[in-house]
Amino acid sequence: MADTTRGPVMETGSGASGAHAHRPTALSLGLRLLNVGPLLILLLLVLVVSALTPNFLKPGNLGNILAQTAVIAIVAMGQQLVILTRGIDLSVGANLALATVMGGLVSRVVDSAPLVMLAMLAAGALVGAVNGLVYVFGRLPHPFIITLATLSICRGLALQFSINNTTMRGMPPAVTWLGESSALGLPNSFFVVAAVAAVLLVVTKFMVWGRWIYAVGGNPKAAVEMGIPVKWVVVSTYLIAGLCAGIGAVVLSGRTAASSPLYGNLLELDTIAAVIIGGASFLGGRGHLGHALVGALMIGVIRNALNLLNVGIFFQMIAIGLIIVVAVESDVLRNHLEARARVNQARGQ
Numbered sequence: 177m178a179d180t181t182r183g184p185v186m187e188t189g190s191g192a193s194g195a196h197a198h199r200p201t202a203l204s205l206g207l208r209l210l211n212v213g214p215l216l217i218l219l220l221l222v223l224v225v226s227a228l229t230p231n232f233l234k235p236g237n238l239g240n241i242l243a244q245t246a247v248i249a250i251v252a253m254g255q256q257l258v259i260l261t262r263g264i265d266l267s268v269g270a271n272l273a274l275a276t277v278m279g280g281l282v283s284r285v286v287d288s289a290p291l292v293m294l295a296m297l298a299a300g301a302l303v304g305a306v307n308g309l310v311y312v313f314g315r316l317p318h319p320f321i322i323t324l325a326t327l328s329i330c331r332g333l334a335l336q337f338s339i340n341n342t343t344m345r346g347m348p349p350a351v352t353w354l355g356e357s358s359a360l361g362l363p364n365s366f367f368v369v370a371a372v373a374a375v376l377l378v379v380t381k382f383m384v385w386g387r388w389i390y391a392v393g394g395n396p397k398a399a400v401e402m403g404i405p406v407k408w409v410v411v412s413t414y415l416i417a418g419l420c421a422g423i424g425a426v427v428l429s430g431r432t433a434a435s436s437p438l439y440g441n442l443l444e445l446d447t448i449a450a451v452i453i454g455g456a457s458f459l460g461g462r463g464h465l466g467h468a469l470v471g472a473l474m475i476g477v478i479r480n481a482l483n484l485l486n487v488g489i490f491f492q493m494i495a496i497g498l499i500i501v502v503a504v505e506s507d508v509l510r511n512h513l514e515a516r517a518r519v520n521q522a523r524g525q
Contacts, residue, residue, distance in 0.1 A: 214455045214470050214503070218477065225481040232484060239363055243356075243431065245476030246365035247272075247424040250372050251443060252450040252468040254304075254420030257376070257413040258319070259451055260393045262460030265414060266323040267307060268421045269443030270330035273436065275299040275425035277334045279351075280344040280435030289350035296429070297422040303330055304418015308411035319414075327444070334437035344435045355430020365427045372423060373465055376416075380465070389413060393460030449496060450475055453503045474499070 226232045251268050258265045279296040282288075307326055311319045338344060347355075357364050380386035388409045391399045399406050421440075429435050447468075454471030456463030475496060482492045 214453060214467070214474065218470055218474050221474065221477055221481070225477065225484075229481065229484040232481065235361065237480065237484075239358065239361070241473075241476045241480050242366045242369075243363040244480070245472045246363070246369050247428050248443070248446050248450055248475060249369045249469055249472035250427065251417075251420050251424045252447040252472050253372060253376055253465050254417035255444075255447040256451050256456060256463060256465060256468040257380075257389060258417045259448075259456055259458065260389050260460055260463055261410050261413050262393050262396075262458070263311075263319040263410065263413065264323065264448065265304075265307060265417045266320065266444045267303060267326040267330055268417060268424075268447055269440030270327045270334065271300055271303045271418055271421040272425045272428065272440035272443060273438065274303065274330040274334040274337075275422045276429045276435035276439050277337050277344065277437055279425065279429055280346070281337060283347055283351075283435075284344075287348055289348035292348055292351055293426050296425040297419060300422025300425060301415055301419040304415045304421070305411070307418065308414030311414070312407045312410050331437065338435075338437045342436060342438055345433065347429055347433045347435070351426065351430040352433045353430070355427050356433070365431065368423065368427055369469075372420065373469065376465055385409070385412070390462075394462070446475060449500050453499055455503070455506070458504075 222232075231237055251272065255265055255268060275296040278299040279292045282295040283292045303326055307319065307323050310316065310322045314322070316322055354364050354368065359367070380389065388399070388404050391402065391404055392406050392409050396406060399409075424443075425439075428439055450471030451463070451468050452458070452471065453474055454463075454467030454469070456467040478495055478499070479492055482495065
């Protein structure tokens with residue numbers, strides 16, 4: 177009897193352990209697919225579009241895509257850092273417009289590319305610093321409030337300082353070279369994107385400050401207990417987001433050889449969409465710069481493909497919106513699978 181009873185128990189235990197052994201494997205596979213999903217979708221999208229429109233893969237068109245997505249990619253990388261801390265910056269588009277106007281005003285006074293670019297970078301960084309300082313030390317419940325306010329303020333200041341001009345023509349040659357010229361078969365703006373990505377990659381992956389950002393976004397209370405300067409880490413992310421808006425202003429004003437208070441319209445939505453479409457999470461503490469870059473490229477490819485297929489602008493907006501919904505649902509599914517994986521791991525232990 178003892179042997180008979182022990183036999184089934186051993187078999188049941190073996191079966192259970194086998195089931196637990198397979199579940200984490202299936203879950204981990206699902207999580208991996210979700211993590212690389214945006215990149216796979218981008219590659220599939222490129223294959224489909226290239227089959228539908230032979231002009232898509234021509235070097236000139238690919239260069240146009242890189243040039244058109246450069247501003248979104250640069251600003252989205254700053255937005256990525258803010259989202260990592262469970263925040264959001266709605267002011268980046270208006271911030272970029274104000275920065276271009278500041279650069280345009282400086283270019284009218286002095287024909288100096290370094291000073292013009294410095295004015296745009298300083299304007300963007302200043303707005304970002306205001307966002308972070310007011311949010312943190314003003315003890316606002318959510319950054320949505322202050323960044324929505326600065327969105328309106330920056331757009332109003334840009335319109336005021338533009339001296340009733342919707343477009344202010346003229347930029348120093350060095351700025352236009354940076355925005356519209358090419359080198360090695362690639363637009364110069366591509367190298368700006370690569371430089372910003374390289375700097376932020378080093379900062380986030382190999383410096384303590386980068387680990388602090390992930391800690392603050394992952395668990396703010398635990399970060400405080402660990403002695404991390406949470407408030408200043410959050411402020412720094414908004415400052416960098418503003419600086420990225422300033423860099424985007426340099427690229428855009430160089431590409432158009434002009435500044436305008438109307439630039440950056442809905443850029444905040446494009447950058448948020450790029451980050452989320454790329455696979456980052458609104459929950460904070462998870463994601464990397466590759467998400468922003470993949471998302472920006474996906475937006476650029478979709479818009480370019482729909483243009484080549486003569487699809488109206490309204491349908492382009494619908495397509496981007498649908499992709500955002502899919503991306504958010506993918507994030508929800510990823511969180512659910514991760515929770516199940518943790519439960520199964522705990523049961524296995």
